[in-house]
Amino acid sequence: MNTDVAIIGAGPYGLSLAAHLRERGVNFRIFGRPMGFWRDHVPGELRLKAEGFALDLFDPDRFFTLARFCEERGYPYTDVGTPVSAQIFAEYGEAFQKKYVPELRELLVTMVSGVAGDFAVHLENGETVRAGNVVVAAGIGSFPYMPLALQDLPPDRVSHTFDGISFGRFAGKRVAVIGAGSSAVDTACLLHQAGAEAFLCARRSQVLIGEPPRKVDRLKQLVSSVTKPRSGLGTGWRSRMACDWPDIFRLLPTGFRLLITRKHLGPAAGWVTGQVVREHVPILLNMALKSAVCRDDAIRLEFADTQAGCVRTLDVDHVFAGTGVRIDTVRIPFLDRALISAIRTEDSMPALSRNFESSVQGLYFIGPVAANSFGPLLRFAWGARFAARRLTGHLARGLAVRQAPQTAFAQQRFFGIF
Known part of the structure; x- marks a missing residue:
């Protein structure tokens, strides 16, 4: 056996877990490009919607916070009110990796196969690592959703918002962005700033845009702390409970859990990019996309106007799908088909034990893929602390039991029990 634990993914969840395992002396390997999603799929100049305090990665002592990193770099x-750029967040994650996870191997995992207790982790350089446990912390990069109406357009005329980190080539072009969430609004803003004629097309009746923080007196602060308490997911009791009680969330009836996961903290844009779009980008509401075809060197988009009850068209040079992600275990590219078929799912996501273990013994999932089991907390970086502490404790205890001398009548340890 090469390692007791293999971690796949080097974003906030994978790095936080690795830092905790290292502190406990657990034998692990971790693979991936540090903060790769943030480098490859998020424009560096983008100001993130999350407040600064909610963008921490987590070492065991919670010493190397984003606040400390920014102080060191100037x-x-x-904590609240100064938007953090994606570039700074990525730099912070890379600094965290160098400090707490020097073992990271910047290699992609091409396949995970095997059985409980003996997984084969195949790497892009041809190497194979044997692992007793595998933790999938690969984020959302494999799950962009492209509407069916856009799937037949030429690849050079349509993009997902995951694909765009530079927008200079769209200067002077007419570009439609389909969607109403933060990725759609962010892309529309950056297109406008790059000199494109952007249009934001949403099937919703409104595009929700956050308001900039305002100074309030102490009495209002006190009242707000009770009526709308702050958490790593924002303000309000529902977000606070999602942060504080993920174990209680996991015990809720399945249908109720899935509904909360889908509905809570739905599409909404940050105030920095939202203000630009509100002032400078046409926002076309109640527009349900029906078709997209190339015609006379342009793309003709056809929408059903659900309010007016008619059909509207828009001719553009390029289309961005700001339609978010749809997580589906089947779409995880590096999992062997036999493993995927053995994973019990709920609404296409793995159904997990309280220790993040799937129905395949020794195979764990953390990050957004775990949101159906633990709630909205796991969709955000703030959930990395809960996941790292819980899973580290579980793995460390399990490995200690396995490695300790056992009598003939020692009580057996069972994994994967829900």
């Missing part, structure tokens, strides 16, 4: 920072 970057502006406040």
